[in-house]
Amino acid sequence: MSSGRKSQGSQKIKMKKMSNESNLQVTFSRRRSRIFKKASELSTLCDAQIALVVFSPSEKLFSFGHPNIDTVIDRYLSRVPPQNQDIIEFIEARRKANVCEINTQLTQINNTLDIEKKLGDELSHLRKEFEAQFW
Template sequence: MSSGRKSQGSQKIEMKKMSNESNLQVTFSRRRSRLFKKASELSTLCDAQIALVVFSPSEKVFSFGHPNIDTVIDHYLSRVPPQNNDIMEFIEACRKANVCEINTQLT
């Protein structure tokens, strides 16, 4: 029943920069559209805010954002990083201990 031909299965392809500029542009365009489609699916399925900025090999800028890229970037840039009081107290205690140690060495 077998034809004697065996499939090689999925092979690992070595990642390296393409030398042909035309193929590079075509591949970039295809992969960019797939990436944007996946980002759109993720934002829809998970109700996530997403911003993607991609630069092509010819240095053109492409962006995708949900709800829109400006809203997501503004939200990210305006957020205040959380303060962990335990860590801040530990750092302050270490600093004070170092200052006391230096003072005792100097006197």
């Protein structure tokens, strides 16, 4: 029984480096997100500690770690058994709080900078008007 299809279905593609830089970057981004998702699932389902470090074709660093990459790499390098999970959670919570606090400070500084830029622009405009009156 032939349905008249001419294609042979999905074909296996030979593994070789892509020559088109744009396609290479898009493919890298998609595959990176998928492998990070799989690593996250593995760490959640199996309570595994995972660290992934990936360099993009443009030499950018991407990393994933559970509970965090530093803890996993330090454990690997020192071959020390994992610490108490409560301590790890406390350290992670404190780190997140610090990041939150720093982000808040950064937002405030950026807002102040915007205000100062506007004031500088206004002063510059007033100075030009003042100079135009007397020249």
